[in-house]
Amino acid sequence: xxxxxxxxxxxxxxxxxxxxxxxxxxxxxxxxxxxxxxxxxxxxxxxxxxxxxxxxxxxxxxxxxxxxxxxxxxxxxxxxxxxxxxxxxxxxxxxxxxxxxxxxxxxxxxxxxxxxxxxxxxxxxxxxxxxxxxxxxxxxxxxxxxxxxxxxxxxxxxxxxxxxxxxxxxxxxxxxxxxxxxxxxxxxxxxxxxxxxxxxxxxxxxxxxxxxxxxxxxxxxxxxxxxxxxxxxxxxxxxxxxxxxxxxxxxxxxxxxxxxxxxxxxxxxxxxxxxxxxxxxxxxxxxxxxxxxxxxxxxxxxxxxxxxxxxxxxxxxxxxxxxxxxxxxxxxxxxxxxxxxxxxxxxxxxxxxxxx
Ligand code: KG4
Ligand code: ZN
Numbered sequence: 251x252x253x254x255x256x257x258x259x260x261x262x263x264x265x266x267x268x269x270x271x272x273x274x275x276x277x278x279x280x281x282x283x284x285x286x287x288x289x290x291x292x293x294x295x296x297x298x299x300x301x302x303x304x305x306x307x308x309x310x311x312x313x314x315x316x317x318x319x320x321x322x323x324x325x326x327x328x329x330x331x332x333x334x335x336x337x338x339x340x341x342x343x344x345x346x347x348x349x350x351x352x353x354x355x356x357x358x359x360x361x362x363x364x365x366x367x368x369x370x371x372x373x374x375x376x377x378x379x380x381x382x383x384x385x386x387x388x389x390x391x392x393x394x395x396x397x398x399x400x401x402x403x404x405x406x407x408x409x410x411x412x413x414x415x416x417x418x419x420x421x422x423x424x425x426x427x428x429x430x431x432x433x434x435x436x437x438x439x440x441x442x443x444x445x446x447x448x449x450x451x452x453x454x455x456x457x458x459x460x461x462x463x464x465x466x467x468x469x470x471x472x473x474x475x476x477x478x479x480x481x482x483x484x485x486x487x488x489x490x491x492x493x494x495x496x497x498x499x500x501x502x503x504x505x506x507x508x509x510x511x512x513x514x515x516x517x518x519x520x521x522x523x524x525x526x527x528x529x530x531x532x533x534x535x536x537x538x539x540x541x542x543x544x545x546x547x548x549x550x551x552x553x554x555x556x557x558x559x560x561x562x563x564x565x566x567x568x569x570x571x572x573x574x575x576x577x578x579x580x581x582x583x584x585x586x587x588x589x590x591x592x593x594x595x596x597x598x599x600x601x602x603x604x605x606x
Pocket of ligand 1: 260397398423425428536537538539541542569
């Protein structure tokens with residue numbers, strides 16, 4: 251089965267061409283192309299502007315497609331992200347996919363971006379060909395999805411059968427990283443900048459007061475990051491009052507303490523969910539899974555509960571948004587839906603708040 255997958259939910263314009271062959275035991279995946287174009291136009295605005303994202307997707311989609319289709323035959327299916335994300339950006343991908351679907355006379359399959367983040371862990375580091383066992387991982391699994399728009403704990407009963415058991419009540423963790431970066435005068439996206447600063451922390455760096463760990467002890471699986479961000483703002487204002495600016499070594503202390511606070515609440519809630527749901531597998535996905543302090547803290551605690559080989563993070567290239575994960579999620583949806591009906595006639599709409 252040949253799949254062309256398209257992802258335009260935010261500021262990455264991404265297309266991928268996959269070949270999937272399955273037998274009883276395994277699924278063989280060949281990645282023919284996997285192109286991710288990150289729009290740099292947003293950097294100067296310090297955040298993603300939907301109108302600019304839309305314009306850039308419209309410019310980039312045909313250019314990337316042409317590159318991919320130069321040496322490929324018409325695929326069997328097109329998979330496209332239908333949500334969640336920025337609706338004007340999502341519509342670019344959907345319209346583009348539908349036009350292609352009509353031209354090539356093949357079905358267009360809508361895919362949930364968050365299911366893509368879950369399944370991104372199936373792809374090994376730096377590879378173009380790999381095998382997935384038909385039984386993907388021991389179930390039930392728990393997925394922690396941490397990105398710029400989401401912070402969710404998802405119980406995975408089966409592929410395609412998800413229940414959100416906890417989520418943020420305000421900001422997503424990536425959003426908090428981005429806002430704290432802005433407070434410290436760092437460019438967008440702020441997550442990698444905060445992580446870089448935090449890694450310079452040592453005992454010679456000035457100590458600051460502890461930041462709060464919001465909702466650390468609540469009996470649910472929810473998160474809150476807005477209070478942590480505000481506390482960081484007040485602390486930064488106090489330091490500015492005292493020093494006239496935020497000295498570089500204080501920026502390191504703040505980045506380190508903020509990252510520690512985020513890691514601690516995420517780890518605590520995830521371990522509680524892992525134990526309470528009796529999950530056998532832990533999947534960590536989304537842009538913030540690039541943060542080593544957070545993933546190391548999660549892995550260290552989770553391996554006291556489940557075997558290390560059942561704890562998965564995406565390869566470095568696939569932590570952020572990409573079309574490969576959309577192709578994989580689309581593949582499993584095609585297999586599921588084929589059993590129900592053979593005509594793949596979806597009415598596809600962009601849904602900014604689409605839930606798992
Ligand atoms: O999944 P993603 O690429 O896009 C969304 O669907 O949101 O995630 C982007 C988010 C941004 O907020 C970015 O700052 C954050 O992931 N991020 C990080 C790191 N790398 C990216 N946050 C913390 N540490 C990182 N190393
Ligand atoms: Zn994402």
